[in-house]
Every structure is written in structure tokens, then in C-alpha cells.
Amino acid sequence: MLDLTGKNALVTGIANNRSIAWGIAQQLHKAGANIGVTYLPDDKGKLEKKVAELVEPLSPSLFAPCNVQDDSQVEALFNTVKEQWGKLDILIHCLAFANKDDLSGGFVETSRDGFQLALDISAYSLIKLCAGAKPLMTDGGSVVTLTYLGGVKVIPNYNVMGIAKAALEMNVRYLASDLGPSNIRVNAISAGPIRTLASSAVGGILDMIHHVEKVAPLRRTVTQLEVGNTAAFLCSDLASGITGQVVYVDAGYEIMGMS
Numbered sequence: 001m002l003d004l005t006g007k008n009a010l011v012t013g014i015a016n017n018r019s020i021a022w023g024i025a026q027q028l029h030k031a032g033a034n035i036g037v038t039y040l041p042d043d044k045g046k047l048e049k050k051v052a053e054l055v056e057p058l059s060p061s062l063f064a065p066c067n068v069q070d071d072s073q074v075e076a077l078f079n080t081v082k083e084q085w086g087k088l089d090i091l092i093h094c095l096a097f098a099n100k101d102d103l104s105g106g107f108v109e110t111s112r113d114g115f116q117l118a119l120d121i122s123a124y125s126l127i128k129l130c131a132g133a134k135p136l137m138t139d140g141g142s143v144v145t146l147t148y149l150g151g152v153k154v155i156p157n158y159n160v161m162g163i164a165k166a167a168l169e170m171n172v173r174y175l176a177s178d179l180g181p182s183n184i185r186v187n188a189i190s191a192g193p194i195r196t197l198a199s200s201a202v203g204g205i206l207d208m209i210h211h212v213e214k215v216a217p218l219r220r221t222v223t224q225l226e227v228g229n230t231a232a233f234l235c236s237d238l239a240s241g242i243t244g245q246v247v248y249v250d251a252g253y254e255i256m257g258m259s
């Protein structure tokens with residue numbers, strides 16, 4: 001049975017009720033996990049308030065800021081986890097960012113700054129968060145990150161984010177190898193396109209969704225809660241033999257040729 005009772009799960013990347021991380025947090029909570037939530041701090045504290053209100057029904061026992069570009073915030077986050085929980089079992093990395101300008105038009109126009117920004121936030125951050133989590137995963141642990149097909153195949157407009165996802169997927173393999181001896185598993189979910197704040201920055205996202213609805217074996221896209229179910233499975237003992245993998249939750253779209 002899928003049971004996460006007694007597990008401490010830290011979820012990053014909730015911005016609003018469309019966020020994939022919100023779907024994951026709900027399913028981890030449903031499976032019995034003790035939930036901690038991070039939010040991206042802003043000057044006016046608007047996102048903090050919004051996320052706090054959204055996650056209230058999950059009664060999170062930890063709520064902390066974390067901008068993954070700021071090492072001191074990441075260190076402070078894991079100090080808080082240590083003080084409040086003592087140990088960590090589950091880490092959900094569900095965040096990404098690229099400049100909107102770099103998510104449409106010619107890939108060859110990608111700037112050095114835009115490339116570094118996308119790779120730093122969307123790929124390097126997984127390494128940094130795993131480094132913070134490792135000493136706290138004293139009973140072993142499970143890390144899940146979110147990727148997209150655009151890291152493996154060329155998808156119109158996905159551009160620099162495709163490069164970031166390729167790096168992220170390779171991070172998963174190196175981290176799985178590095179952390180496996182500590183019984184820490186690291187996997188990625190490659191989700192089909194879902195309308196969210198982040199995906200709306202990618203040029204033509206609605207066309208992508210309509211295309212998937214026509215072509216995918218299940219003739220539809222997926223929901224945040226379906227992604228959440230797979231994350232809960234990967235974080236549970238039912239997946240104790242799975243690490244270093246990219247699991248597609250995309251209504252089957254990835255298998256299709258001539259699509």
C-alpha cells in the first residue's frame with residue numbers, strides 16, 4: 001500500500017493552485033506525509049501570503065523562503081529543516097525559470113546571461129538542494145524533480161529550457177549514482193504539457209496542449225494530480241528499487257512517432 005506516514009516531505013515550487021508542485025503536495029499529504037513548503041520570496045511578500053493561504057489545508061509543519069539562486073537561503077532552509085524536523089525523507093524539486101525572450105523565436109539568439117540564468121535556476125539548483133538534503137536523509141530518502149520532453153527532443157520555442165532539462169536529467173543520473181550508497185534515490189518525472197504560470201511563458205503552449213490531445217495514446221494531457229500520484233509512488237517504499245530514472249507521465253505522447 002502507498003503509505004508515507006511518518007515521512008517528512010519538503011516541497012519546492014508552489015506558486016499557485018495550477019502549480020505541479022501543488023498537485024504533488026496534495027498527493028503526498030493524502031498518502032500521510034508530513035508536509036513542508038518553500039516559496040520564492042519577493043519584496044512585497046505577496047507570493048508568501050498567497051502560497052501560505054493555498055497550502056493551509058495541508059497543515060504544513062514547515063514553511064520557509066527559498067530562492068535557489070541564493071546559497072544563504074538554501075543553507076538557512078536546511079538549518080530550519082534540521083531544527084524543526086531533525087531528518088528529511090522526501091525532497092520535491094519542482095521549479096524552473098528562463099527569460100520569456102529565450103522561450104520563443106530563434107534558439108541561436110540565446111544570450112549568455114539567459115543561458116546561465118536558466119541553467120542555474122532550473123538545473124544547478126537540484127545539485128545544491130541535494131547537497132543540503134543529504135546529511136538530513138539519515139534513514140535514506142527520495143528526491144523527485146520535474147522535467148519535460150523538450151530536454152530530449154526539439155520542441156518549438158522550448159529552446160534554452162530544453163538545454164536546462166537535458167542538464168537536469170543528467171544531474172538525476174549522476175546524483176542517483178552519488179547518493180545511492182546512502183540509500184537516497186533520485187528520479188525525474190517527465191510531465192506532459194500542463195497550463196501553469198511557468199508553461200505560459202513558453203511560446204505556443206496552448207497549441208502544444210491541443211496537439212498532445214490529438215496525438216497522445218490517451219487523447220488528452222495529464223493533470224497536476226496525476227503527476228502528484230506518480231511522485232507519491234516514487235517517494236514511497238513501493239519504488240524502493242527505482243533510482244536514476246525519468247518516468248514519463250504524459251498520456252503516452254513520448255512513444256509516438258510521426259506525431
Ligand SMILES: NC(=O)c1ccc[n+]([C@@H]2O[C@H](COP(=O)([O-])OP(=O)(O)OC[C@H]3O[C@@H](n4cnc5c(N)ncnc54)[C@H](O)[C@@H]3O)[C@@H](O)[C@H]2O)c1
Nearest residue numbers: 013014015019020067068095096146193194196197198199
Ligand atoms: N507545466 C508544464 O507543462 C510542465 C511540463 C513538464 C515539466 N514541467 C516542470 O514542472 C516544474 C514546475 O513548473 P510548473 O509548470 O508547475 O509552473 P509554476 O510556475 O507553477 O512553478 C514554477 C515554480 O518555480 C519557482 N521558481 C522560479 N524561480 C525560482 C527560484 N529562483 N528559486 C525558487 N523557486 C523558483 C516559482 O516560484 C514557481 O513556484 C518546472 O520544473 C517545469 O519545468 C512543467
